[in-house]
Amino acid sequence: DAGITQSPRHKVTETGTPVTLRCHQTENHRYMYWYRQDPGHGLRLIHYSYGVKDTDKGEVSDGYSVSRSKTEDFLLTLESATSSQTSVYFCATQPAGGPPETQYFGPGTRLLVL
Amino acid sequence: DAKTTQPNSMESNEEEPVHLPCNHSTISGTDYIHWYRQLPSQGPEYVIHGLTSNVNNRMASLAIAEDRKSSTLILHRATLRDAAVYYCILRSNFGNEKLTFGTGTRLTIIP
Numbered sequence: 001d002a003g004i005t006q007s008p009r010h011k012v013t014e015t016g017t018p019v020t021l022r023c024h025q026t027e028n029h030r031y032m033y034w035y036r037q038d039p040g041h042g043l044r045l046i047h048y049s050y051g052v053k054d055t056d057k058g059e060v061s062d063g064y065s066v067s068r069s070k071t072e073d074f075l076l077t078l079e080s081a082t083s084s085q086t087s088v089y090f091c092a093t094q095p096a097g098g099p100p101e102t103q104y105f106g107p108g109t110r111l112l113v114l
Numbered sequence: 115d116a117k118t119t120q121p122n123s124m125e126s127n128e129e130e131p132v133h134l135p136c137n138h139s140t141i142s143g144t145d146y147i148h149w150y151r152q153l154p155s156q157g158p159e160y161v162i163h164g165l166t167s168n169v170n171n172r173m174a175s176l177a178i179a180e181d182r183k184s185s186t187l188i189l190h191r192a193t194l195r196d197a198a199v200y201y202c203i204l205r206s207n208f209g210n211e212k213l214t215f216g217t218g219t220r221l222t223i224i225p
Binding site: 033035040041042043044045048058090092100102103104105106107108 | 146150155156157158159160163165201205207212213214215216217218
């Protein structure tokens with residue numbers, strides 16, 4: 001397993017509060033991803049990164065921003081949390097080499113926005 | 115991305131083989147077929163992938179139809195630990211690094 005950790009693992013926050021979730025990897029994988037998972041949906045891609053300071057939007061990026069200043073860290077920020085952002089957030093990494101490469105997922109962060 | 119169709123749920127008895135089907139009638143020649151699974155309260159994990167030929171690894175086998183419009187993930191001897199949601203995903207070989215998850219098949223193993 002790729003060494004992927006996510007912090008915090010659980011968070012409760014209030015509407016309008018900024019929230020930052022951290023994904024840390026020890027495998028020096030080039031690509032990193034943030035997904036969210038909600039009941040009735042599979043995982044949906046929020047943002048992804050091709051490398052340091054190289055990020056792009058996924059299918060559900062509204063209300064989220066990301067930063068990647070180091071290979072090992074990918075931060076997801078909810079600028080002003082809303083109840084619709086209550087979800088389980090998964091980070092994933094992938095080594096360079098093309099789409100057949102495996103993605104490795106972290107354990108997830110459960111976020112509750114009240 | 116081409117779409118996949120999977121049954122919402124399946125049940126199987128413990129220690130018996132399980133065949134999880136996936137239809138992907140609009141698959142293109144450059145699409146790889148990937149399978150991931152998600153155990154309860156965990157992130158997804160890779161199971162297997164293939165392009166044209168059948169594939170085997172320590173976890174499972176992947177049988178790909180000759181026309182590539184369908185595939186089947188085979189768990190040879192299901193255990194309780196195999197209870198999970200299984201996702202069949204197509205990934206293009208060109209410039210698309212993203213995984214597009216559907217809702218998958220929820221596999222229940224009966225002791």
